[in-house]
Amino acid sequence: MRTTLLIIALAMFVSCKPETKKEQKTENNNEVLQPISDSDLETAIIYEANIRQYSPEGTFNEFTKDIPKLKELGVKIIWLMPIYPISTTKSKGTLGSYYAISDYTKVNPEFGEITDVENLIKTAHKNGMYVILDWVANHTGWDHVWLKEHPEYYTKNEKGEITHTVGTDWTDVADLNYDNLEMRAEMLKDMKYWVEELDVDGFRCDVAGMVPVDFWEHTVAELKKVKPIFMLAEAWEPNLMENAFDMAYGWDTHHKMNHIAQGKENVKNWDDRMIQIDTMYQSDDILMNFITNHDENSWNGTVKERLGAASEVMLALAYCAPGMPLIYSGQEYDMDKRLLFFEKDTIIKTKGKVWPLMQKLAELKLSNQALHGGKNAASYTKIKTSSPEDILIFSRQKGQDKITFMANLSKMEVAFTTEKEGVSVDYFTNEKVTFSKDKTQTLKAWEYKILID
Incomplete structure (x- = not known):
């Protein structure tokens, strides 16, 4: 009798058990994209999509x-810049900032509808790509419903007035108060x-560094109960990656690239940065490598403005140094203009030198474990x-790769010797190159080689 009851109980348990995640099923005999995993991150390249400026239409x-x-x-990984409705109160420019959000759970009608976002995500998944959204947790636009219904969610000055973030010129946004636990709960709900x-x-x-770490840690833990997710912090602080984020910005690495290209620093400063990374971060922390992004392009200059003749070598370095390389919309098309930030602009999608170079660098990153990042x-x-x-000169190795x-x-041709020895194959030319300690090598200004050992 006990055996019979046990069998019945087990049957009821199995029938009531939640269905396994749909990502593990197949549709029409085609595998559906599995949730993002640590193995995906080893070879990942991330793309920042500026929907407003990506096309003349500016749509999803x-x-x-x-x-x-x-x-x-x-x-x-496709990172979508903020896709939400933009506040018009105190807005900057004609169209306002993507980062002045009026509703976290709707989409900007200029870009399309929610069904268009669904289609975008499904298309990415079908093509083996993941989609992450730009989330602005530090502040909202002045039209956000919370300002009317929950003014206690916001930071206030001595007069009891809601303020923008102190120490910034972000007058188009209202600063959120993370001492308010109800606001934290609503933020998690919207994410x-x-x-x-x-x-x-x-x-x-x-x-991300302007929002309390404990909020991120709790929020990420709750989100991961739904499914595995990837978290990128626009920040450099190592403590954010202890229990919340997978990757942070390699801001100082980026600055070294700019400064070296401009003759303000040199290889010794790069070496110091690599040592700094080892001392500041854990071995499983990931930093994002980039030579441009939306902030750099719009406010600090194009790749050519900042890097000049060093543009190509710095792009290759971003792929070969430890970390995950970023492509910003238009970068792949040799974009040499500063995209407007508060107005409509358009990327000219004409392939030049950068697209095939990115293809070649991606092939190596995807096929060679020595570029796992x-x-x-x-x-x-x-x-x-x-x-x-x-x-x-540096080497990278993993397994047999x-x-x-x-x-x-530097901007001058340099003759030098190196401790590297043996025969390598030039990745771009497929030619063999022999190295020995007493053999002089010569590289032209900003010339580089990627060698397969």
């Missing part, structure tokens, strides 16, 4: 048409909506030269 649908093309560039209802794969979090990244080893201020990156990071 126009961007979605090009998602299959991004596979040519090895893109694994969870996108994961549960639209199947997004994570978030890029604006000025995730939580189990390939090693990084500095190789000494007779010209330590101008010549950068090994590559060497060699570059002249």
Whole structure:
């Protein structure tokens, strides 16, 4: 009798058990994209999509048409800049800032409808890519419903007036008060909506360091109960990656690239930065490498303005150094203009030198473990030269795969010797190159090589 009851109980348990996640099923005999995993991050390239400026139409649908093309560039993660309605009160410019949000659970009608976002995400998933949304947790626009219904959610000055974030010129947004636990709960609820209802794969979090770490830790833990997600912090603080974020911005790495290209710093400063990373971050922390993004392009200058003749070598370095490389909308088309931020602008999508180079770099990153840049990244080893201020050489290795990156990071031709020995294959030319300690090598200004060892 007990055996019979046990069988019945087990049957009832199985019948009532929640269905396994739909990502694990198949449709029409085609595998559905599995939730993002640590292994995906090893070879991932992230793409920042500026929907407003990506096309003349500035719509979700126009961007979605090009998602299959991004596979040519090895893109694994698509980061959508804020897609939500923009406040008009105190707004800047004609169209306002993406980061002055009036509703966290709706979409900007200029870009399209919620069904268009659903289609975008499904298209990305069908092409083996994940989609993360830009999330602005530090502040809202002045039209947000919380300002009327829950003014206690916001920071107030001595007069009891809601204020913008202190110490900034962000007058188009109202600062949120994270001492208010109800606001925290509502923020989590709105983030969870996108994961549960639209199947997004994570978030890029604006000025993440300005929001309490304990909020992120609790929120991410709750979101991961829905499904595995990827979290990117627009921040550099290591403590954000202890229990909340997978990746942070490599801001100081980016600044080194700018300064070296401009002659303000040299290879020794790069070496110091690599040592700093080892001392500041844990081995499974990921930093995002970039030579441009929406802030840099609009406010600090184009790639050519900031990097000049060093543009190509710095792009290659962003792929070969430890971390995950970023592509910003238009970068793949050799974009040489500052996109307007508060107005409509358009990227001219004409392929030049950058697209094929990105393709070649992506092929190597996807096929060679020595460029793994995730939580189990390939090693990084500095190789000494007779010209330590101008010549950068390092090797990266994982398993049996090994590559060497060699570059002249100066505006003059340099002859040098190096401790590197043996025969390598030039990745771009497929020619064999022999190295020995007493053999002089020469690199032209800003010339670089990626060698397969």
